[in-house]
């Protein structure tokens with residue numbers, strides 16, 4: 202799903218995809234930019250960059266500890282996630298959206314900033330009824346689901 206035409210390059214070969222703005226990689230890119238610009242509160246991010254330890258997971262851990270630079274990066278990713286969620290609400294009118302992967306493990310740190318943007322871009326009444334929640338199985342949900350599918354295909358028990 203493209204959220205910004207001609208935007209950041211994506212691993213799929215296109216540009217401006219949601220994945221390029223709301224993912225662990227996007228979190229790393231935003232954090233690097235903040236550290237490079239010397240943005241207020243970005244000292245811990247800059248220290249991670251110098252040690253070559255700056256990635257999405259590390260930024261997420263810093264955000265959970267309340268680091269202001271990491272929180273700014275997570276909030277930006279959350280707002281982009283909200284753009285994508287608004288479109289999903291308009292197209293599919295879901296009762297619930299479950300956010301998995303690394304971003305889902307950040308819970309309200311990322312979903313909190315996502316919801317107001319989803320509300321801005323989504324249409325009523327869909328946007329008023331949808332619940333946005335983190336995946337209960339966290340970052341392992343995809344792998345566990347694939348394993349369960351294979352188990353069932355093989356006859357399970």
Ligand SMILES: [Zn+2]
Nearest residue numbers: 211213215218
């Ligand atoms: Zn893409």
